[in-house]
Amino acid sequence: MQLRERLDHRFAQQHMSDLVDGTLSARRRRRIERHADVCPECRPLRRALVRLVGELSKLRDPPPAQPTIAPTVVERVRGCPEAAGARPKRSCS
Amino acid sequence: MRLHADRLYAVVIRFGAPGGEAEEIVQETFVRAWRAIGRFKGESQFFTWLYRIAINEAKRHMTRRAAQLERVASDDMALESIGDRAPSPQLRAEHQDLRAALERAVRALPMDYRIPLVLRDIEGLSTAQAAAVMQLREPAFKSRLHRARLAVREAMEDYLDVEDQA
Numbered sequence A: 001m002q003l004r005e006r007l008d009h010r011f012a013q014q015h016m017s018d019l020v021d022g023t024l025s026a027r028r029r030r031r032i033e034r035h036a037d038v039c040p041e042c043r044p045l046r047r048a049l050v051r052l053v054g055e056l057s058k059l060r061d062p063p064p065a066q067p068t069i070a071p072t073v074v075e076r077v078r079g080c081p082e083a084a085g086a087r088p089k090r091s092c093s
Numbered sequence B: 001m002r003l004h005a006d007r008l009y010a011v012v013i014r015f016g017a018p019g020g021e022a023e024e025i026v027q028e029t030f031v032r033a034w035r036a037i038g039r040f041k042g043e044s045q046f047f048t049w050l051y052r053i054a055i056n057e058a059k060r061h062m063t064r065r066a067a068q069l070e071r072v073a074s075d076d077m078a079l080e081s082i083g084d085r086a087p088s089p090q091l092r093a094e095h096q097d098l099r100a101a102l103e104r105a106v107r108a109l110p111m112d113y114r115i116p117l118v119l120r121d122i123e124g125l126s127t128a129q130a131a132a133v134m135q136l137r138e139p140a141f142k143s144r145l146h147r148a149r150l151a152v153r154e155a156m157e158d159y160l161d162v163e164d165q166a
Protein backbone atom coordinates (compact mmCIF):
# COMPACT_ATOMS: atom_id res chain seq x y z
CA MET A 1 0.00 0.00 0.00
CA GLN A 2 1.34 3.42 -0.89
CA LEU A 3 1.64 6.22 1.63
CA ARG A 4 -1.27 8.12 0.10
CA GLU A 5 -3.52 5.08 0.31
CA ARG A 6 -2.47 4.42 3.90
CA LEU A 7 -3.30 7.99 4.87
CA ASP A 8 -6.64 7.82 3.10
CA HIS A 9 -7.39 4.55 4.83
CA ARG A 10 -6.62 5.95 8.26
CA PHE A 11 -8.67 9.05 7.54
CA ALA A 12 -11.59 6.96 6.34
CA GLN A 13 -11.47 4.68 9.38
CA GLN A 14 -11.51 7.69 11.71
CA HIS A 15 -14.18 9.70 9.93
CA MET A 16 -16.60 7.13 8.56
CA SER A 17 -19.24 8.18 11.08
CA ASP A 18 -18.93 11.78 9.90
CA LEU A 19 -19.48 10.58 6.35
CA VAL A 20 -22.57 8.65 7.41
CA ASP A 21 -23.86 11.66 9.39
CA GLY A 22 -23.24 13.97 6.44
CA THR A 23 -21.08 16.36 8.44
CA LEU A 24 -18.00 16.37 6.18
CA SER A 25 -16.97 19.02 3.70
CA ALA A 26 -17.47 18.06 0.06
CA ARG A 27 -13.74 17.57 -0.39
CA ARG A 28 -13.33 15.27 2.59
CA ARG A 29 -16.45 13.38 1.62
CA ARG A 30 -15.05 12.75 -1.85
CA ARG A 31 -11.76 11.62 -0.34
CA ILE A 32 -13.45 8.97 1.82
CA GLU A 33 -15.93 7.91 -0.84
CA ARG A 34 -13.19 7.37 -3.42
CA HIS A 35 -11.14 5.36 -0.97
CA ALA A 36 -14.08 3.33 0.37
CA ASP A 37 -15.13 2.35 -3.15
CA VAL A 38 -11.96 0.31 -3.52
CA CYS A 39 -10.82 -0.54 0.03
CA PRO A 40 -11.76 -4.04 1.25
CA GLU A 41 -12.01 -2.79 4.85
CA CYS A 42 -13.59 0.63 4.44
CA ARG A 43 -16.24 -0.44 1.98
CA PRO A 44 -17.90 -2.90 4.38
CA LEU A 45 -17.41 -0.41 7.21
CA ARG A 46 -19.34 2.24 5.32
CA ARG A 47 -22.12 -0.19 4.47
CA ALA A 48 -22.34 -1.47 8.06
CA LEU A 49 -22.43 2.00 9.63
CA VAL A 50 -25.13 3.19 7.25
CA ARG A 51 -27.22 0.15 8.20
CA LEU A 52 -26.43 0.47 11.86
CA VAL A 53 -27.46 4.12 12.08
CA GLY A 54 -30.66 3.31 10.17
CA GLU A 55 -31.51 0.42 12.47
CA LEU A 56 -30.71 2.38 15.63
CA SER A 57 -33.09 5.15 14.64
CA LYS A 58 -35.86 2.54 14.46
CA LEU A 59 -35.34 1.74 18.15
CA ARG A 60 -36.63 5.16 19.00
CA ASP A 61 -40.23 4.05 19.37
CA PRO A 62 -40.47 2.43 22.77
CA PRO A 63 -41.95 -1.07 22.82
CA PRO A 64 -45.74 -0.91 23.13
CA ALA A 65 -45.73 -2.82 26.43
CA GLN A 66 -43.87 0.04 28.12
CA PRO A 67 -46.06 1.78 30.69
CA THR A 68 -46.64 5.45 30.34
CA ILE A 69 -45.40 7.32 33.38
CA ALA A 70 -46.26 10.82 32.28
CA PRO A 71 -49.48 11.12 34.34
CA THR A 72 -47.67 10.17 37.57
CA VAL A 73 -44.92 12.68 36.87
CA VAL A 74 -47.36 15.46 36.04
CA GLU A 75 -49.37 14.72 39.18
CA ARG A 76 -46.31 14.72 41.40
CA VAL A 77 -44.92 17.93 39.98
CA ARG A 78 -48.29 19.66 40.30
CA GLY A 79 -48.65 18.47 43.87
CA CYS A 80 -45.25 19.70 44.97
CA PRO A 81 -45.36 22.99 46.93
CA GLU A 82 -41.81 23.78 45.87
CA ALA A 83 -42.74 23.55 42.23
CA ALA A 84 -42.22 27.04 40.92
CA GLY A 85 -44.10 28.53 43.84
CA ALA A 86 -47.31 26.80 42.85
CA ARG A 87 -49.96 26.47 45.54
CA PRO A 88 -49.82 22.92 46.84
CA LYS A 89 -52.89 20.77 46.37
CA ARG A 90 -51.47 17.59 47.87
CA SER A 91 -48.43 16.23 49.65
CA CYS A 92 -45.11 16.35 47.84
CA SER A 93 -43.73 13.13 49.31
CA MET B 1 -44.42 17.79 29.11
CA ARG B 2 -46.10 14.35 29.06
CA LEU B 3 -44.31 13.59 25.85
CA HIS B 4 -40.97 14.56 27.34
CA ALA B 5 -41.57 12.47 30.45
CA ASP B 6 -42.21 9.36 28.36
CA ARG B 7 -39.21 10.09 26.12
CA LEU B 8 -36.97 10.58 29.11
CA TYR B 9 -38.29 7.37 30.63
CA ALA B 10 -37.35 5.45 27.47
CA VAL B 11 -33.86 6.97 27.60
CA VAL B 12 -33.31 6.15 31.26
CA ILE B 13 -34.44 2.56 30.65
CA ARG B 14 -31.83 2.35 27.87
CA PHE B 15 -29.21 3.50 30.32
CA GLY B 16 -29.92 0.30 32.16
CA ALA B 17 -32.23 1.37 34.97
CA PRO B 18 -34.95 -1.17 35.76
CA GLY B 19 -38.57 0.02 35.38
CA GLY B 20 -39.25 1.11 38.96
CA GLU B 21 -35.96 2.94 39.30
CA ALA B 22 -36.35 4.61 35.92
CA GLU B 23 -39.72 5.97 36.96
CA GLU B 24 -38.20 7.33 40.15
CA ILE B 25 -35.33 8.93 38.22
CA VAL B 26 -37.67 10.64 35.76
CA GLN B 27 -39.94 11.92 38.53
CA GLU B 28 -36.98 13.27 40.45
CA THR B 29 -35.65 14.92 37.30
CA PHE B 30 -38.94 16.66 36.59
CA VAL B 31 -39.40 17.83 40.14
CA ARG B 32 -35.91 19.37 40.06
CA ALA B 33 -36.56 20.83 36.63
CA TRP B 34 -39.84 22.36 37.74
CA ARG B 35 -38.16 24.10 40.65
CA ALA B 36 -35.48 25.55 38.38
CA ILE B 37 -37.63 26.37 35.36
CA GLY B 38 -37.23 30.12 35.75
CA ARG B 39 -33.47 29.89 35.18
CA PHE B 40 -33.76 28.79 31.57
CA LYS B 41 -33.99 31.10 28.64
CA GLY B 42 -35.06 28.83 25.85
CA GLU B 43 -36.74 25.47 25.50
CA SER B 44 -33.64 23.89 24.00
CA GLN B 45 -31.44 24.95 26.93
CA PHE B 46 -34.05 23.56 29.30
CA PHE B 47 -34.21 20.16 27.62
CA THR B 48 -30.45 19.87 27.38
CA TRP B 49 -30.40 20.35 31.11
CA LEU B 50 -33.27 17.91 31.62
CA TYR B 51 -31.40 15.15 29.80
CA ARG B 52 -28.22 15.96 31.72
CA ILE B 53 -29.95 15.66 35.10
CA ALA B 54 -31.63 12.41 34.07
CA ILE B 55 -28.31 10.97 32.90
CA ASN B 56 -26.51 11.95 36.06
CA GLU B 57 -29.31 10.50 38.16
CA ALA B 58 -29.25 7.29 36.13
CA LYS B 59 -25.47 7.07 36.47
CA ARG B 60 -25.75 7.55 40.21
CA HIS B 61 -28.29 4.75 40.45
CA MET B 62 -26.20 2.54 38.20
CA THR B 63 -23.02 3.16 40.15
CA ARG B 64 -24.79 1.99 43.25
CA ARG B 65 -25.56 -1.25 41.45
CA ALA B 66 -22.22 -1.34 39.67
CA ALA B 67 -20.92 -4.44 41.33
CA GLN B 68 -23.50 -6.70 39.73
CA LEU B 69 -24.48 -4.80 36.63
CA GLU B 70 -21.68 -2.80 35.09
CA ARG B 71 -18.03 -3.22 34.54
CA VAL B 72 -17.04 0.35 35.16
CA ALA B 73 -13.37 -0.25 35.94
CA SER B 74 -12.08 0.53 32.49
CA ASP B 75 -14.29 1.76 29.71
CA ASP B 76 -11.69 0.98 27.10
CA MET B 77 -11.28 -2.56 28.28
CA ALA B 78 -15.01 -3.08 28.41
CA LEU B 79 -15.48 -1.49 25.01
CA GLU B 80 -13.00 -3.85 23.40
CA SER B 81 -14.75 -6.80 24.87
CA ILE B 82 -18.34 -6.13 23.96
CA GLY B 83 -17.81 -8.34 20.91
CA ASP B 84 -17.14 -11.23 23.28
CA ARG B 85 -20.42 -10.62 25.00
CA ALA B 86 -22.40 -10.86 21.78
CA PRO B 87 -24.87 -13.74 21.79
CA SER B 88 -23.52 -17.26 21.38
CA PRO B 89 -24.96 -19.25 18.44
CA GLN B 90 -27.66 -20.79 20.68
CA LEU B 91 -28.54 -17.47 22.21
CA ARG B 92 -28.52 -15.94 18.79
CA ALA B 93 -31.15 -18.43 17.70
CA GLU B 94 -33.34 -17.18 20.53
CA HIS B 95 -32.74 -13.59 19.53
CA GLN B 96 -33.05 -13.91 15.81
CA ASP B 97 -34.65 -10.60 15.51
CA LEU B 98 -32.31 -7.76 14.66
CA ARG B 99 -33.98 -5.35 17.04
CA ALA B 100 -33.42 -7.60 20.03
CA ALA B 101 -29.79 -8.18 19.06
CA LEU B 102 -29.26 -4.47 18.64
CA GLU B 103 -30.82 -3.68 22.02
CA ARG B 104 -28.48 -6.22 23.61
CA ALA B 105 -25.41 -4.78 21.88
CA VAL B 106 -26.33 -1.25 22.97
CA ARG B 107 -26.91 -2.40 26.54
CA ALA B 108 -23.50 -4.09 26.57
CA LEU B 109 -21.73 -0.78 25.90
CA PRO B 110 -20.10 0.96 28.85
CA MET B 111 -22.14 3.99 29.93
CA ASP B 112 -19.74 6.58 28.53
CA TYR B 113 -20.24 5.10 25.07
CA ARG B 114 -23.85 4.09 25.42
CA ILE B 115 -24.97 7.63 26.25
CA PRO B 116 -23.75 9.26 23.01
CA LEU B 117 -25.20 6.43 20.94
CA VAL B 118 -28.58 6.58 22.67
CA LEU B 119 -28.82 10.38 22.49
CA ARG B 120 -27.66 10.79 18.93
CA ASP B 121 -28.65 7.63 17.07
CA ILE B 122 -31.70 6.46 18.97
CA GLU B 123 -33.17 9.67 20.38
CA GLY B 124 -32.23 11.67 17.33
CA LEU B 125 -30.65 14.64 19.12
CA SER B 126 -28.30 16.69 16.96
CA THR B 127 -24.56 16.33 17.55
CA ALA B 128 -24.51 19.81 19.09
CA GLN B 129 -27.40 19.03 21.47
CA ALA B 130 -26.06 15.64 22.50
CA ALA B 131 -22.56 17.03 23.05
CA ALA B 132 -24.06 19.79 25.20
CA VAL B 133 -25.99 17.26 27.28
CA MET B 134 -22.74 15.38 27.91
CA GLN B 135 -20.79 18.60 28.42
CA LEU B 136 -18.29 17.53 25.77
CA ARG B 137 -16.82 19.44 22.87
CA GLU B 138 -18.20 18.26 19.54
CA PRO B 139 -14.99 16.56 18.32
CA ALA B 140 -14.70 14.59 21.57
CA PHE B 141 -18.37 13.66 21.38
CA LYS B 142 -18.06 12.55 17.76
CA SER B 143 -15.05 10.42 18.49
CA ARG B 144 -16.86 8.67 21.33
CA LEU B 145 -19.94 8.14 19.18
CA HIS B 146 -17.79 6.67 16.41
CA ARG B 147 -16.10 4.25 18.79
CA ALA B 148 -19.45 3.23 20.22
CA ARG B 149 -20.77 2.53 16.72
CA LEU B 150 -17.66 0.51 15.88
CA ALA B 151 -18.13 -1.59 18.99
CA VAL B 152 -21.80 -2.23 18.20
CA ARG B 153 -20.91 -3.02 14.61
CA GLU B 154 -18.43 -5.61 15.80
CA ALA B 155 -20.98 -7.20 18.08
CA MET B 156 -23.56 -7.14 15.28
CA GLU B 157 -21.24 -8.34 12.54
CA ASP B 158 -23.48 -11.20 11.44
CA TYR B 159 -26.43 -8.89 11.03
CA LEU B 160 -24.81 -5.83 9.50
CA ASP B 161 -21.88 -7.02 7.43
CA VAL B 162 -23.81 -8.69 4.67
CA GLU B 163 -23.41 -7.83 1.04
CA ASP B 164 -26.15 -5.76 -0.53
CA GLN B 165 -28.81 -7.81 -2.27
CA ALA B 166 -29.57 -7.08 -5.92
Ligand SMILES: [Zn+2]
Residues within 6 Å of the ligand: A008, A009, A010, A012, A013, A035, A036, A039, A040, A041, A042, A043
Ligand atom coordinates in the same frame (compact mmCIF):
# COMPACT_ATOMS: atom_id res chain seq x y z
ZN1 LIG C 1 -9.59 1.69 3.82
